[in-house]
Amino acid sequence: MTVEIINKSHHPLPSYATLQSAGMDIRANLSEPVEIKPLERKLIPTGLYIALPDGYEAQMRPRSGLALKHGITLLNTPGTIDADYRGEIGIILANLSNEPFVVNDGERICQMVIAAYEQVEWQPVEVLSETERGAGGFGHTGK
Numbered sequence: 184m185t186v187e188i189i190n191k192s193h194h195p196l197p198s199y200a201t202l203q204s205a206g207m208d209i210r211a212n213l214s215e216p217v218e219i220k221p222l223e224r225k226l227i228p229t230g231l232y233i234a235l236p237d238g239y240e241a242q243m244r245p246r247s248g249l250a251l252k253h254g255i256t257l258l259n260t261p262g263t264i265d266a267d268y269r270g271e272i273g274i275i276l277a278n279l280s281n282e283p284f285v286v287n288d289g290e291r292i293c294q295m296v297i298a299a300y301e302q303v304e305w306q307p308v309e310v311l312s313e314t315e316r317g318a319g320g321f322g323h324t325g326k
Contacts, residue, residue: 184236186297191271192230194289206244206294209274213288219278224258227274227292235266235297242296243274249292254280257293264295 190196197207211217212230219225235241241264249255258275274293278284286292 184239184297186236187234189232190230191232194230197231197295206296208246208291209243209272209293209295211274211286211288211290211292213286216288217286219255219276219284219286221278221281221283224275224277225286227276227286229272229274231272232269233264233272234269235264237266238299238301239266240264240298240300241272242298243272244294244296246291246293253282253284254278255284255292261296 188196192210192212194210194212197209199207209229209231212228217225217227233241243257243260243262243264245256245260256277256279258277262275264272272295276286276292
């Protein structure tokens, strides 16, 4: 698949680290470092603008290394970039640790996965079909 992209940052285009990677690293595009205090959130610019084809979204996901080592995550995980959005991609980082975290220009802050989706057409009914699980919810299968 080919996707149009504008890169207003001075960093390379997002790319896959390996042949079987699902996500591409997305980098911060900053004029100066940004500190995120414990339990604080900040919108981090990327300098990237994309035009996805109809039927696709870009999912923004946390990086496992930042999450494990520093408690840094994305608040709306996965964040969705819709196919009709043409603005700059911004990443909402949150610091869940007890220590301040500094985001530097060019730092890999999240992963972007391109995924297909379908839109549904609702069919109102009075009763849903039966399944083995039924209405069993959170924790219904035990430990």
